[in-house]
Amino acid sequence: MDICCDLEVDVNGEEIFFVNKEIISSYSSKIGKLFGKSKGATRNLKVIFHDFPGGAEGFELMTRFCYNNGKIEISPVNVSLLFCIAHFMDMYKSVSGMHNLIEQSEKSLEEMRYWTWSELLVVLKQCQDLVPVANSSGLLDKCLDSLVGRLAFASETSPCPSTSSPDSSGIRLSCDTRSTESLRNNFFRATWWFEDLAAFNPYLVKRVIKSMLSQKFDHSIISRFLFYYQKSKFVTAASEEKQEIFEAAVDMLHSLDWRAVSCKSLFGILRVAQNLSISKCCRNKLESMIGSQLDQATLDNLLVPSPVWTNYLYDVNLVLRFLKSFLGRGSVPLAQLKKVAGLMDLYIAEVAPDPRLRPSKFLALVMALPDSAGDSSDGIYRAMDMYLEVHADLSDEEKIRICCGLNYEKLSLEACNHLAQNPKFPSKSANHALLTQQSKLKSLLQDTNQQKPFKDSPCSFVETENKEKKDEACEQIVLYAGKLDLSTENEKLRAHLQGMQWRVLELEKVCRKMQSQMAKMMKSRLSSRNNARSVSRLCS
Template sequence: MSTIQSINCTRFPLLLKCGLLQRLCSDTEADEQLPVPVALHDIPGGEEAFEICAKFCYGIAISISASNFVPAALAARFLRMTEHVAKGNLVSKLDTFFESCVLHGWRDSIAALQAAWRISGWSESRIVQPCVDSIVEKILLPPSQVAWSYTYTRPGYAKRPHQSVPKDWWTEDISELDIEVFRSVVSTVRATRMLPSPLIGEALHVYACKHLPDPLYTGGSANGHASQSQSSSFTAAAAAAEEALAKQRRVLETVVTMIPGDVGSVTGRFLLRLLRVANYVGASSSTRAQLIRQAGSQLDEAKAVDLLIPLPSDPQAYDVGAAEAVLEYFLAQFQRPAAPDERRRMSVAMEKVVRIFDEYLKTIALDSEFPIGKFIDLAECLPGIARSDHDGLYRAVDTYLKVTN
């Protein structure tokens, strides 16, 4: 929103098609040859959108695309360029363009939705809701009916010949949306119950990977925690870092609430990645607890590196308490009654977790300053009966002794 500053326009072409200007100028008795000062406060889209509207009034050709349609449409409505004011006015032409072009395009619908959201939020329902409906309708189509271009950059995909459109073809393009709009689209898709939970989980995975850097690989430097200077005042950079961190926290907590409850909808590795991010951005205790429970129930899908959860205060050190909590939740499952088939599945899972955790211990053992008491506690987290052999544990202990001696 902005105020148009010092634009000199001949009155009559604008008055003929702008209902707002007609009203503002109706009470003036100024000489028609003299300029009439008019302040247009908070016009949507700012000067560029006003320029499009002014050119239309003067009969100058304008170019409308999905990228500038939204500000132009909002400005035209603001200026009341409706059919009531003049036949064939800009609002009706833009409405026709919206319905016949924007809503028929995949990327155009996404671009218009994002633009409308960033300018007006949910208040511009005449654009936002039709765009959401159009996007959802296309997502729900069978992949064989997808005839438009889309973004799909999975590693190795471009090098292989493909006979069909992948089921998750839509996930990368909608990851461009702000988190609130993304949630609306995905929630609408889920409500139809037409897509399997793992496909919803893949959309969450793509979105999180795009917007939430993994602290394990960024060294905690993606945005950094803001710190106070000696004068107790925040620098501009620190304030920006805090704002970015708050945005990441909002994205993370929203993504976590969207994870389907069905087992296998997301992978154990993804859940542990989210837990690392939660630790880094200072997510709520309820968010961390949910991730610990879910990651614990799927710990057998992880790798040892996934349990390396950097401490927010020192990205080079690891939060062993969080990893221990995940393991404890996994072990707690064995205290519950289970059918024979489930017991066999859990026994196989236990064998995998033993190997994962012993490898994790070996990595932790490389820290020469890691307390021996804590190392022993970690080594004893797994009951002896869980191990068919102790080779992995012996290697971890041997590594620790070599590093600390």
Template sequence: MGMPEIPQTTPAPPTFSNPFTTRIFSDVAGDITIVVDGEPFLLHKFPLVARCGKIRKMVAEMKESLILSHTELPDFPGGPTTFELAMKFCYGINFEITISNVVALRCAAGYLEMTEDFKEENLISRAETYLEQVAFRSLDKSVEVLCSCETLHPQDIAETARIPERCVEAIAVNACREQLVLGLSRLNRGCESAELRRGDSPEWWIQDLSALRIDYYARVVSAMARTGLRSESIITSLMHYAQESLKGIRNCQERTKLDSGTIENEQRNVVEAIVSLFPIDKVPLSFLFGMLRVGVTIEVAISCRLELERRIAQQLEAVSLDDLLIPVVRDGDSIYDVDTVHRILVCFLKRIEDEEYDEDDCCYESGTENLVGPTCHGSLLKVGRIIDAYLAEIAPDPCLSLHKFTALIGILPDYARVMDDGLYRAIDMFLKGHPSLTEQECKSLCKFIDTQKLSQEACNHAAQNDRLPVQMVVRVLYSEQLRLKNVMSGESGEGLLLSSQKLSSGIPSGAVSPRDTYASLRRENRELKLEISRVRVRLSELEKEQLLMKQGMMDKSGHGGTLLTSLSKGIGRMSIFGGGPTEEKRRKANRKSRSWLESKTGRSRTESMY
């Protein structure tokens, strides 16, 4: 049988840094060529088959007639550099296993099937020993090994060896150990020491974690949460990772520079992953709003935005006005994202409703009453003030529709505002910024204002405001007339008395359950407290007027008649705190009210002071 033709080419020398094949087997020529990523290696079968199961199988399948074998190893982990190290191990040449090459060596050994079945202390065993005794015992070395898994191709081979999984667990365990050591050192330490300076900051490893890819980082954070790492450390790590990963995507101008949306997709994955990793504990509001703004810009998933809005609603009473001013990305729309704030308010009110129901259940089951009032009512009053300021801020926007503006006003219940001055200011600014509104639209907008809850200053301004409908001005003047009559006649506590009578008359009906009766009493109690708050506001106004009156009396102390007149007027105005007024005082009050009303309606209206 004829021999097949062999190409008449001179074999290339081995590509190793040292010609060790000649030195070890000086009288034996290379008999196998292995190509890795296009780079050929001229080697010898004997040392390879002694340690590599894969090459042993390949050699067994080769025909005996071939003098020089040629084969290729596709998708070799780590490429030619790692293959050279693996071959050195087969030839018995010493080299150092390091953090930077241990992952590639372990995967290459698995690829070549360098197990204990062929040789004791084979490459897989050596790499595993290094991982267990060196890499996984240190947090920063575990992070470095995990980063090496990111650059290894193909990446699924590292997962086959369970290297990322073990790195993640090692990082979590070492982080918890660092946390425990730090706590003990703070208890036992008497003075600063050089050894503890690094651990003095419980998050020294956060910078290392920021180098991880988002999928590996998410696995690490999840493992940390399972092993009991403090939520504060996890939140700090999430904030730092977001700050490092979301650079350059903060506004619409930078967003347009992204190439083919690749970076935008990466940023979207980062935001969605970080939001999914939030612990149960409260996350800082500034971070939540920052993530929400970025999420709006890059259009994250709806579920991610809703989760951010829900978490913001859990602590909405602590927000500032600047936090709520979320810009809109789309052109031609309003300046600020009103829909997002509206959804946040819906979540907040749902939370308040649940808290009130829970408190009702608790008080009903225990048989006690919380007449001091729930904490959720105080939160609702704070949010009411914040929303009024927000309405005033967005009101001048000409692109803001009346429907969105009224929806934001009407979503809050009446008891969320002690006074309507902030609401009046917002509506006045909206009317000023939208002069094309019809008379009917102005009327529907002004219906939200309760003239009984306006201060003296707001009533004075509304009475002269030519942007308000006539009906609104009449309501304000009528309320002022009633208020002045009550002040002069000492009946300003009438509303409080009625509320008190209403509360005391809440007798359970046979058709109403005791739980519903208790809830009704709670609502009436809340209305009573609001009435008390309004009376306090009126009292502060009277005290201011009293101070002005005293100042006037001091300035005119040399004129006895004038002093007596001022004193009598002051006593008449403060009769709310004295006995019942006489018939003469009532007649004077009526005459003063009529003259004041005529002067108000006849006076020219001025521009808005707000």
């Protein structure tokens, strides 16, 4: 008996099917509602679907179910597609007491806990193409719960917890006597699923990570997976897909505890971002994560080439944004602050010879950190010296503005001496260095004059220490009073320095006399002790 095909169905523009409306509507409430009780004699019945799950293949699978009296073999290979079709077509109707397609597919999904890992992956990969039906029907949540539950169980059965350091191997043994082979095995137990989940699209990976976070997964392991995911997907991804993958990875990393994210790996993907047109929001997230742990960076990390539309050799603006994020965390531990200060001294010295670096940018780098960050300004002075040498055409006003970023109080005696005789620096800075040097010499002489030998300390040690300080002070005074060609305005300073030199010489005489007296006292004390020992021996 021929079956009348009175319904034309256009499936997603892929293919056109001619089916029997009565048979399809007996299982699909959606078709029944569309055409009501229209008789088969009615012609030109047509329906167009734009988002039918599975496209033409899915519609053909549904018709096979309907034309076979509601019977079809359901397995992990097709359950996700049938489940989504059933919800899309409202197939909760049954004929002749048979279970409808929704009930049959749900019953199959109840066996999910007995599926193999491979079968579960097959279902999830199919869900990628069935969104949003897989999402709205609850299928995706069921599959993700099963997947993450298995990963959590595997993590719990691992004998060793994961380490908190993102740059380490991910799993560290609690006992140092374990073999390297055991360490490798434990690392594999924590990361064996990386390759399998890397096959998912960015949307599905986001859902997986969100579920992992709700299950309190180790953030360092998640971050390692995300770096692996971005790197592995880039190998085969088209250029237009790379941006989506990159932004998804950064967005998920930003949702983690930043302390568990490897700073080295962040700099790695930052260099990848140079060739992508990522959104400003994504770039800000990446830079914020790097800036928050800038104390873990190296000089090589910071030497990022500048964008093609700028004239600088290195991307100075990027480093300034890093510093802003670093200081924007609030109260920064002093140890981290000093570490970043040392790093910035190296960076400023590296970018100073760039002839295209504007004075305003150079000064912004110098003054980015608070004064409390560094113990010495010698590194900044050397960088300024290089910068002024390369930018010899700067006006005195610009040079003075640059020198405002120098903390003269934190310059060593040698640096002050060099600056005062450095023709590249403005005279105002040289005078400031002289005044600072004068203050340091005064302090040095006061400390030397106040130091007295302890009762039980060897005189030679005290004298040697004092003499070294006085020699240093005297040497510096000679340099300033003899070698510098001071102007008439500084004659008073010259006289004062010469007076200080005389005072050092007087102190040397006093200390030599004190040394002689202390030596006699020590000799007398030793002689008395020897006599006492001799008497005690005779008595015994």
